[in-house]
Amino acid sequence: MKRQRACIIGGTGFVGRHLLTRLGNAGYHCVVPTRRAFRHRDLKLYPQVELHELEDATSYAALFADCSLVVNLAGILNESGGASFQAVHVDLVREIVAAAQAAGVPRLLHMSALHADAAQGNSAYLRSKGAGEDVVHGADLQVTSFRPSVIFGRGDSFFNRFRSLLEMAPGVVPLACPQAQFAPVWVEDVVDAMVRSIDDERTVGQRYDLCGPRVLTLQALMTYTARRLGKRVWIIGLDDKRSQLMARVFDKLPGAPLTLDNYLSMQTPSVCNEHNGLLQLGIHPTDIDTIVPTYLGA
Numbered sequence: 118m119k120r121q122r123a124c125i126i127g128g129t130g131f132v133g134r135h136l137l138t139r140l141g142n143a144g145y146h147c148v149v150p151t152r153r154a155f156r157h158r159d160l161k162l163y164p165q166v167e168l169h170e171l172e173d174a175t176s177y178a179a180l181f182a183d184c185s186l187v188v189n190l191a192g193i194l195n196e197s198g199g200a201s202f203q204a205v206h207v208d209l210v211r212e213i214v215a216a217a218q219a220a221g222v223p224r225l226l227h228m229s230a231l232h233a234d235a236a237q238g239n240s241a242y243l244r245s246k247g248a249g250e251d252v253v254h255g256a257d258l259q260v261t262s263f264r265p266s267v268i269f270g271r272g273d274s275f276f277n278r279f280r281s282l283l284e285m286a287p288g289v290v291p292l293a294c295p296q297a298q299f300a301p302v303w304v305e306d307v308v309d310a311m312v313r314s315i316d317d318e319r320t321v322g323q324r325y326d327l328c329g330p331r332v333l334t335l336q337a338l339m340t341y342t343a344r345r346l347g348k349r350v351w352i353i354g355l356d357d358k359r360s361q362l363m364a365r366v367f368d369k370l371p372g373a374p375l376t377l378d379n380y381l382s383m384q385t386p387s388v389c390n391e392h393n394g395l396l397q398l399g400i401h402p403t404d405i406d407t408i409v410p411t412y413l414g415a
């Protein structure tokens with residue numbers, strides 16, 4: 118039987134790599150556009166993956182030819198190097214939608230973020246993610262979108278970032294927004310939700326909030342990471358005024374380890390207020406303690 122083709126935009130990233138494996142197992146041949154093919158040469162070894170370097174003249178419609186599925190995972194957490202939230206989360210989404218319609222692709226899965234809201238979002242990140250979500254749901258396509266809290270798993274930028282920070286720490290770590298709340302969701306549960314949705318007509322038009330089973334503060338998550346690494350550090354939670362000051366200062370540093378916009382995003386608890394889409398899709402959410410020790414070490 119001929120394998121179905123899917124195009125995964127953002128397929129080179131953390132979530133994308135987990136999704137490529139799942140889609141391969143589900144019988145898909147995956148077309149993966151990237152701006153920097155040399156950085157992702159390892160993906161050429163995946164038999165189900167066809168890596169395409171994006172050039173100015175690259176047309177998404179041409180990439181989507183013969184695809185029965187398009188997945189959009191492209192996203193940025195911070196604006197840098199000319200990449201704005203508007204460009205990646207809204208304009209690119211419009212381009213993808215137009216190309217999918219031109220190529221006659223029937224199905225689109227779109228990755229948004231928990232509490233993304235074009236009008237009410239606390240930060241530019243959340244407002245732009247909300248605007249992108251509205252673009253896909255306003256299009257004449259069979260769309261399902263996914264709104265996860267922070268995603269963890271092998272290769273994540275969450276626990277692995279805490280690890281780097283703790284490894285450099287001299288024994289004391291000042292932490293901005295210590296009371297910010299998260300419901301970390303396992304990447305394999307996220308990609309499971311996406312794969313289950315593909316052929317399930319009931320998911321068309323739905324926006325699924327995705328959360329893990331436990332709500333934890335940022336301070337609790339950092340403390341958990343330190344404990345897993347066997348690192349004795351003093352984590353000092355900063356009050357709101359100092360958190361905001363730290364964000365303003367760090368925003369100006371190379372690589373901006375924390376931005377004012379990140380600070381604003383964290384003012385909204387990243388927890389599922391109503392339904393957890395994982396449960397709606399028949400997935401039992403996996404706890405951090407089942408998975409994190411497998412990649413952060415004992």
Ligand SMILES: NC(=O)c1ccc[n+]([C@@H]2O[C@H](COP(=O)([O-])OP(=O)(O)OC[C@H]3O[C@@H](n4cnc5c(N)ncnc54)[C@H](OP(=O)(O)O)[C@@H]3O)[C@@H](O)[C@H]2O)c1
Binds near residue numbers: 128131151229269
């Ligand atoms: N990770 C989380 O905790 C989390 C939580 C909530 C929502 N999300 C959303 O989930 C999606 C995937 O996240 P992730 O953690 O896998 O991100 P990631 O590892 O940073 O990967 C992002 C991907 O987006 C692509 N991309 C970035 N800018 C692009 C542009 N201008 N044009 C085309 N492609 C572009 C990158 O492709 P190349 O560099 O190869 O071109 C990369 O593959 C994102 O939309 C993110 O906002 C993630």
